[in-house]
Amino acid sequence: QKFVYDFTEGNKDLKDLLGGKGANLAEMTNLGLPVPPGFTITTEACKVYLASGSEPTALRDEVTAHLGALEARMGKKLGQADDPLLVSVRSGAKFSMPGMMDTVLNIGLSDESVTGLAAQAGDERFAWDSYRRLIQMFGKTVLGVDGELFEDALEEAKRAKGVTTDVDLDAADLRGLVEEFKGIVSKETGRDFPQEPREQMDLAIRAVFDSWNGERAKLYRRQERIPGDLGTAVNICSMVFGNLGPDSGTGVAFTRDPASGHQGVYGDYLQNAQGEDVVAGIRNTVPLADLERIDKASYDRLISIMETLETHYRDLCDIEFTIERGKLWMLQTRIGKRTAGAAFRIATQLVDQGLIDEAEALQRVTGGQLAQLMFPRFDEKAKTDLLGRGIAASPGAAVGKAVFDSYTAVKWSRSGEKVILIRRETNPDDLNGMIAAEGILTSRGGKTSHAAVVARGMGKTCVCGAEELEVDTKRRRMTAPGGVVIEEGDVVSIDGSTGKVYLGEVPVVPSPVVEYFEGRMHAGADDADELVQAVHRVMAYADRMRRLRVRANADNAEDASRARRFGAQGIGLCRTEHMFLGERREMVERLILADTDAERDEALGALLPLQKADFVELFEAMDGLPVTVRLLDPPLHEFLPDITELSVRVALAEAREDANENDLRLLQAVHKLHEQNPMLGLRGVRLGLVIPGLFAMQVRAIAEAAAERKNAKGDPRAEIMIPLVGTVQELEIVREEADQVIAEVEAATGTSLKLTIGTMIELPRAALTAGQIAEAAQFFSFGTNDLTQTVWGFSRDDVEASFFTAYLEKGIFGVSPFETIDRDGVGSLVRSAVEAGRATRPDLKLGVCGEHGGDPESVHFFHEVGLDYVSCSPFRIPVARLEAGRAAA
Ligand code: ADP
Numbered sequence: 001q002k003f004v005y006d007f008t009e010g011n012k013d014l015k016d017l018l019g020g021k022g023a024n025l026a027e028m029t030n031l032g033l034p035v036p037p038g039f040t041i042t043t044e045a046c047k048v049y050l051a052s053g054s055e056p057t058a059l060r061d062e063v064t065a066h067l068g069a070l071e072a073r074m075g076k077k078l079g080q081a082d083d084p085l086l087v088s089v090r091s092g093a094k095f096s097m098p099g100m101m102d103t104v105l106n107i108g109l110s111d112e113s114v115t116g117l118a119a120q121a122g123d124e125r126f127a128w129d130s131y132r133r134l135i136q137m138f139g140k141t142v143l144g145v146d147g148e149l150f151e152d153a154l155e156e157a158k159r160a161k162g163v164t165t166d167v168d169l170d171a172a173d174l175r176g177l178v179e180e181f182k183g184i185v186s187k188e189t190g191r192d193f194p195q196e197p198r199e200q201m202d203l204a205i206r207a208v209f210d211s212w213n214g215e216r217a218k219l220y221r222r223q224e225r226i227p228g229d230l231g232t233a234v235n236i237c238s239m240v241f242g243n244l245g246p247d248s249g250t251g252v253a254f255t256r257d258p259a260s261g262h263q264g265v266y267g268d269y270l271q272n273a274q275g276e277d278v279v280a281g282i283r284n285t286v287p288l289a290d291l292e293r294i295d296k297a298s299y300d301r302l303i304s305i306m307e308t309l310e311t312h313y314r315d316l317c318d319i320e321f322t323i324e325r326g327k328l329w330m331l332q333t334r335i336g337k338r339t340a341g342a343a344f345r346i347a348t349q350l351v352d353q354g355l356i357d358e359a360e361a362l363q364r365v366t367g368g369q370l371a372q373l374m375f376p377r378f379d380e381k382a383k384t385d386l387l388g389r390g391i392a393a394s395p396g397a398a399v400g401k402a403v404f405d406s407y408t409a410v411k412w413s414r415s416g417e418k419v420i421l422i423r424r425e426t427n428p429d430d431l432n433g434m435i436a437a438e439g440i441l442t443s444r445g446g447k448t449s450h451a452a453v454v455a456r457g458m459g460k461t462c463v464c465g466a467e468e469l470e471v472d473t474k475r476r477r478m479t480a481p482g483g484v485v486i487e488e489g490d491v492v493s494i495d496g497s498t499g500k501v502y503l504g505e506v507p508v509v510p511s512p513v514v515e516y517f518e519g520r521m522h523a524g525a526d527d528a529d530e531l532v533q534a535v536h537r538v539m540a541y542a543d544r545m546r547r548l549r550v551r552a553n554a555d556n557a558e559d560a561s562r563a564r565r566f567g568a569q570g571i572g573l574c575r576t577e578h579m580f581l582g583e584r585r586e587m588v589e590r591l592i593l594a595d596t597d598a599e600r601d602e603a604l605g606a607l608l609p610l611q612k613a614d615f616v617e618l619f620e621a622m623d624g625l626p627v628t629v630r631l632l633d634p635p636l637h638e639f640l641p642d643i644t645e646l647s648v649r650v651a652l653a654e655a656r657e658d659a660n661e662n663d664l665r666l667l668q669a670v671h672k673l674h675e676q677n678p679m680l681g682l683r684g685v686r687l688g689l690v691i692p693g694l695f696a697m698q699v700r701a702i703a704e705a706a707a708e709r710k711n712a713k714g715d716p717r718a719e720i721m722i723p724l725v726g727t728v729q730e731l732e733i734v735r736e737e738a739d740q741v742i743a744e745v746e747a748a749t750g751t752s753l754k755l756t757i758g759t760m761i762e763l764p765r766a767a768l769t770a771g772q773i774a775e776a777a778q779f780f781s782f783g784t785n786d787l788t789q790t791v792w793g794f795s796r797d798d799v800e801a802s803f804f805t806a807y808l809e810k811g812i813f814g815v816s817p818f819e820t821i822d823r824d825g826v827g828s829l830v831r832s833a834v835e836a837g838r839a840t841r842p843d844l845k846l847g848v849c850g851e852h853g854g855d856p857e858s859v860h861f862f863h864e865v866g867l868d869y870v871s872c873s874p875f876r877i878p879v880a881r882l883e884a885g886r887a888a889a
């Protein structure tokens with residue numbers, strides 16, 4: 001096994017092994033772009049280290065060999081006294097985790113070689129600046145010294161000299177600072193700063209391995225659902241220097257705007273600076289466009305490299321570069337994160353440029369991003385109180401109480417408050433607060449600042465760099481131009497799409513994407529924005545590509561019509577219990593209390609026309625499309641008054657001696673129907689079998705409604721679905737009765753209704769005997785909510801609050817099995833039931849109607865196992881359509 005790869009040996013497809021950074025450094029090297037030479041230690045080496053506590057034995061020799069080759073190539077040795085080779089030791093996992101792990105620059109500098117570096121560069125200041133940076137970074141990340149100690153010393157040095165930025169410190173100042181930093185290291189760690197270059201390098205490599213399991217990194221991975229066992233690669237890269245004076249500098253850039261997708265020059269540049277200075281907001285950066293004025297040759301070269309990268313990767317790239325005395329070096333590139341809106345725009349732009357096809361375009365967007373675009377935004381017509389404006393870093397409309405530190409953000413949000421986290425700038429320690437907040441506002445930093453990058457990744461609203469707002473975190477307040485002061489707890493609204501910050505709560509309106517789906521905005525209209533057009537086009541790609549049909553869960557005509565506008569191809573689940581609520585509750589009570597057949601028939605007779613009328617409307621709204629109607633499912637006690645309440649009422653009445661007969665009977669019935677575990681009790685098909693005439697009435701209502709529509713020249717396509725079946729015998733009995741009712745209605749109305757009868761598969765026994773059940777069922781609809789409850793043996797209503805958080809934290813679930821289908825358990829039952837069902841009845845129609853029907857991951861699973869359709873709530877239909885397309889692409 002090989003643990004070390006030279007940059008010339010890798011390529012962009014080796015992310016698992018070389019990490020994203022290493023794979024792309026190799027790719028750029030092989031493209032002939034100017035990348036400082038170096039090599040990558042694999043994630044495999046990291047995994048060995050994390051598992052065993054020590055580096056694999058072969059690693060040391062391999063590193064020695066590669067370092068030797070690098071030294072030969074560069075013509076100098078690591079840390080060589082008169083002319084030192086310096087390297088950076090950089091973390092880089094498969095998935096980018098911005099700022100979460102460690103990197104150390106300028107490895108190889110020592111008391112000796114610092115003078116060699118000064119002589120070679122002809123610049124004393126530069127050498128001492130590099131050395132103090134090394135001790136600072138090494139001290140903090142490798143030796144675990146509190147970083148503030150160094151920062152305070154740096155601040156003090158600037159203050160003593162009466163200057164404000166680090167560039168104003170001269171060689172002597174920096175030399176003094178180095179002494180001080182070394183003192184801090186000795187004092188804090190009980191050992192001197194290591195002078196031996198190879199020891200520096202080995203310790204830094206180990207620190208990068210260890211940073212994989214740092215608290216910040218772990219939290220970030222949980223949040224982003226990145227597996228915890230991937231490990232990180234380590235890149236050893238020869239140093240290039242942006243801190244060699246005004247003709248040097250460092251910057252970051254995007255090949256297009258990550259917020260809008262527009263092509264252009266986007267990025268930040270900082271003269272005479274090294275590495276993280278840009279992102280950390282140490283000094284104010286200039287827009288990348290200014291580089292044209294500062295160093296035209298490097299600028300032109302950079303623009304042309306960006307074009308090369310875009311065409312090569314066929315996507316938006318982000319880039320880190322450094323200019324050393326007028327020579328441009330590429331230090332990193334990767335496929336850039338982008339906002340949801342930009343993802344749709346970029347996907348269609350790249351199709352137009354001929355760089356990708358429609359199938360590929362579908363892989364460039366996600367259902368999650370579409371869902372984000374369907375969130376409401378601020379009402380443009382609302383009267384607002386503008387406090388100031390910053391950079392629109394991550395879109396959305398967020399309203400909440402101002403908090404100025406992460407601790408308070410977390411604390412307040414736990415007690416149910418919505419908060420906006422306001423900081424001068426954020427750093428990785430703010431991650432908890434950022435997760436807790438509705439939105440993030442900073443007064444410093446650009447589109448590539450920590451706040452902006454992390455917020456975009458989380459899909460959280462963010463305005464950054466609002467410089468006119470003066471943030472004072474110590475006193476927990478922010479001052480706007482004009483002197484308005486916002487104290488902790490005051491409500492503010494931030495608009496991540498425009499960068500505007502408002503005092504108080506601004507009302508929100510529906511997103512244009514929803515307006516488009518609702519049919520209130522046409523993609524072709526002049527005023528339709530680019531976003532709507534892009535969404536329209538991508539949805540068309542998805543609809544052309546997908547095999548799964550998408551239906552809606554809808555119980556009334558209004559939901560059905562909306563679902564149809566959103567693209568539903570029928571109703572997969574109409575819950576009839578919702579038709580038993582409201583004023584009809586009383587009729588249900590009478591049904592339950594009926595002592596004689598006559599009383600019961602009367603109660604059912606009263607319900608029949610009401611049910612029928614509901615179905616007529618529904619079939620009309622879904623004319624020509626299938627409508628699956630589920631017969632009554634929940635336990636009857638749900639329609640009766642609460643047992644405690646009723647007991648109290650009856651007891652009080654009895655004390656007053658005016659107890660009414662009906663209440664007494666009701667109480668008796670409630671007691672009789674009371675179940676310890678109603679979820680596993682008298683419900684679904686069991687009810688239909690125990691209460692004579694109930695299902696027959698419902699079937700009659702469906703059949704008569706269908707007949708009425710038929711006679712009105714409509715095209716009703718009703719499907720009758722029996723819930724909670726565990727064995728084929730249950731279904732056979734219900735079917736026999738239903739077939740008879742349907743035949744009666746057909747005869748009476750002179751119609752041929754072609755109603756189909758099927759069942760839900762929501763009990764393990766039903767899934768296990770699907771082959772038998774298919775003999776009596778014309779379709780299956782997987783009820784994955786109940787199936788998940790019964791397969792796992794836990795109740796959704798109880799466990800999510802009690803132990804799911806602990807399970808998620810311990811990594812037992814990556815995500816709740818009620819949110820995303822558990823492929824291995826519940827999923828394998830679905831898969832085998834599909835096979836068994838189709839074996840019995842090849843034309844068996846198969847669908848799913850649980851919450852999972854609208855969940856992106858789960859939709860892919862249902863596509864894989866070969867269902868015919870998914871059904872979900874109307875609002876999730878666009879997401880399901882998109883994901884069904886992506887699954888097939
Ligand atoms: P991160 O993953 O946090 O961005 P990096 O490993 O990319 O960490 O490095 C941090 C900073 O140091 C970046 O700005 C990068 O461009 C810079 N850097 C890394 N290696 C070198 C090098 N060999 N020469 C000059 N700058 C470097």
Ligand code: MG
Nearest residue numbers: 021320331332
């Ligand atoms: Mg980087």
Ligand code: MG
Nearest residue numbers: 723762783786
């Ligand atoms: Mg169910």
